Amino acid sequence: MEKRILGLDPGLARLGFGAIVCETASSVTKTANSLNIGVKIAPQVVKLLDFGVIETQAKTEMGQRLRTIYEDLHELMGLVQPDLVAIEKLFFYRMANTILVAQARGVLMLVLAQVGVPVVEFTPAQIKQALTGMGNADKYEVQEAVARELELDRIPKPDDAADALAVALTAWFQE
Numbered sequence: 001m002e003k004r005i006l007g008l009d010p011g012l013a014r015l016g017f018g019a020i021v022c023e024t025a026s027s028v029t030k031t032a033n034s035l036n037i038g039v040k041i042a043p044q045v046v047k048l049l050d051f052g053v054i055e056t057q058a059k060t061e062m063g064q065r066l067r068t069i070y071e072d073l074h075e076l077m078g079l080v081q082p083d084l085v086a087i088e089k090l091f092f093y094r095m096a097n098t099i100l101v102a103q104a105r106g107v108l109m110l111v112l113a114q115v116g117v118p119v120v121e122f123t124p125a126q127i128k129q130a131l132t133g134m135g136n137a138d139k140y141e142v143q144e145a146v147a148r149e150l151e152l153d154r155i156p157k158p159d160d161a162a163d164a165l166a167v168a169l170t171a172w173f174q175e
Contacts, residue, residue: 003175004049006082006117007168009160010090012104013056015069016160019049019080020150020168022175046172048150049080051161066107073111085112086171088163089121122170130170142166 001024009016023045054072056065090098090105112119125135131145143155143162149169156162 003084004080004082005168005171006076006080006085007164007166007171008085008087008108009163009167010087010101010105010108011160012065012069012100013058014158014160015054015073015104015108016051016158016162016164017054017076018051018156018161018163018165018168019082020165020172021047021049022172023047046149046169048152048165051156051165053158053160062103066103069104069107070111073108074115077111077115077117082117084171085117085119086167087119087121088127088167089123120171120174122167127166127170130173131166145169 003022003024005020005022007016007018007020054069054076056068060068087105087108090102109119122130128137128142129135131137131149132141134141139159143159143166146152146162146165146169147155150165156165
């Protein structure tokens with residue numbers, strides 16, 4: 001069985017995305033010990049589908065930037081056709097930046113509601129915990145874990161895309 005998960009790292013200048021495909025092989029029944037107890041084992045494999053960013057230019061009018069996110073995200077949803085979308089919850093660190101990201105996130109949530117895909121959200125600490133076992137891991141440790149889990153030769157770039165893949169992997173681990 002195959003499940004497509006799209007991870008999103010909300011942003012106005014850069015909205016990171018990372019898509020993975022999770023496969024569960026057909027269940028195989030094995031006999032355990034001499035009691036002939038059937039145990040089902042379902043091997044799971046995760047593969048990279050795609051990653052990147054939706055970018056908007058700082059000098060562009062706000063309405064046009066949000067429109068770009070809206071249109072590009074709709075196109076991405078059609079290409080990836082996810083079964084689940086995972087989003088990093090909004091993190092507050094500077095009020096001006098938080099408001100801009102919140103506007104982009106509103107557009108993102110509108111698109112997801114329009115296409116009717118289930119959505120899960122994770123805090124930065126939940127993502128760090130899921131990938132490294134430590135809720136206070138640094139960004140590089142999380143990116144290394146992404147590359148390791150997806151068997152990549154290098155850490156995905158830009159950082160926003162790597163972060164989105166971390167969100168998608170977190171959703172897969174929670175399944």
